[in-house]
């Protein structure tokens with residue numbers, strides 16, 4: 001599963017949707033322009049790289065773009 005986020009600036013990011021901590025739903029996390037925060041235990045990951053900002057394992061980050069109103073995610 002892949003979670004796709006549209007940021008306030010209109011850009012999009014795609015990360016693995018499963019939190020590596022205990023399997024929480026990252027797609028339901030709170031985001032800003034830099035990070036997503038898992039709703040279960042509030043650990044954070046960088047939306048661009050998938051690197052943890054709180055000492056956890058990284059999540060997979062996928063290249064994503066919008067072209068002609070279509071979303072493309074490279075897997």
Ligand code: FES
Pocket residue numbers: 019020021022023024025038039040041042043
């Ligand atoms: S399950 Fe996501 S932070 Fe714990």
